[in-house]
Amino acid sequence: MTTERAQAVYHATKHLQFCDIAAIDIKDRLGLGTVAAGLRPLGVLEGDGVELERIRDVLVDHGFHTLVSRSVWSCREGRLDDSCPSLRLLREVQAVPTKRERVLWFCNNLADRKSLKGRALTKKDAGMLLGYPACCVNFQVESDAKCDVAFLNAVIAKVGHDEQSILRALKEDVGVDMPDDVFDFDNVARTDTQFPFVMHVACSPCLDGLTPLSADLNASHEGLAQTLDPALHELILEVRKLCANLRMTDDGKVNSRVKNQIDQLHRTAYPLIRRK
Numbered sequence: 266m267t268t269e270r271a272q273a274v275y276h277a278t279k280h281l282q283f284c285d286i287a288a289i290d291i292k293d294r295l296g297l298g299t300v301a302a303g304l305r306p307l308g309v310l311e312g313d314g315v316e317l318e319r320i321r322d323v324l325v326d327h328g329f330h331t332l333v334s335r336s337v338w339s340c341r342e343g344r345l346d347d348s349c350p351s352l353r354l355l356r357e358v359q360a361v362p363t364k365r366e367r368v369l370w371f372c373n374n375l376a377d378r379k380s381l382k383g384r385a386l387t388k389k390d391a392g393m394l395l396g397y398p399a400c401c402v403n404f405q406v407e408s409d410a411k412c413d414v415a416f417l418n419a420v421i422a423k424v425g426h427d428e429q430s431i432l433r434a435l436k437e438d439v440g441v442d443m444p445d446d447v448f449d450f451d452n453v454a455r456t457d458t459q460f461p462f463v464m465h466v467a468c469s470p471c472l473d474g475l476t477p478l479s480a481d482l483n484a485s486h487e488g489l490a491q492t493l494d495p496a497l498h499e500l501i502l503e504v505r506k507l508c509a510n511l512r513m514t515d516d517g518k519v520n521s522r523v524k525n526q527i528d529q530l531h532r533t534a535y536p537l538i539r540r541k
């Protein structure tokens with residue numbers, strides 16, 4: 266592990282803003298460190314392009330091969346759920362992909378950068394490339410699919426089975442009641458609590474201790490965070506704990522207080538970055 270390189274690039278980017286959302290900003294700083302230290306071959310910054318150009322210049326100076334693309338993933342998983350043929354209609358109206366405009370990939374090897382260029386990635390491809398545990402990547406893809414099916418079934422329950430009516434309802438974005446248990450909010454909050462140093466959302470078997478992959482990744486990333494900057498290590502622990510609290514409450518007042526607390530911690534840790 267080349268922690269010197271990780272340290273050098275961490276300090277060279279300390280004054281730059283990765284993202285205006287504090288929790289993502291610190292996650293991205295550690296994510297960059299993991300690639301610089303050789304813990305994984307490549308990474309991506311999604312921080313709404315706050316200072317993407319400037320960060321890119323620094324990364325190039327530190328020997329990374331970079332690539333700007335419009336999004337992390339750009340095509341949907343090929344396989345559609347046979348139990349819900351109307352999923353095809355949802356695919357027709359869903360925008361591909363997300364609201365993000367530009368993301369910055371950074372690779373240790375030129376070969377990885379070359380293979381990224383011009384390649385349309387699914388969410389699963391991207392997760393695997395980014396070194397997330399396969400169990401967690403598959404869990405995410407399956408829970409997305411479950412969510413889509415539940416959403417379509419809710420639409421059908423409202424407007425009936427006629428394809429034109431379903432399409433119209435999807436385009437007009439009619440409100441539907443979704444069952445609570447299709448979302449994996451729980452896994453997000455539990456990942457914040459149990460594995461604060463990982464970049465992905467952990468699957469239930471990882472969270473329940475049935476597979477060690479997320480725990481192992483968390484331990485190695487935590488070691489790196491400590492080496493990079495004890496203050497970053499402490500900040501990640503505090504912010505992820507607050508994020509878990511945020512997700513467990515839906516009280517607007519508590520939420521804004523916790524968000525302010527997170528921003529304050531972030532400002533104290535990174536006083537030099539220019540904020541919007």
Ligand SMILES: [Zn+2]
Binds near residue numbers: 471478479
């Ligand atoms: Zn897992």
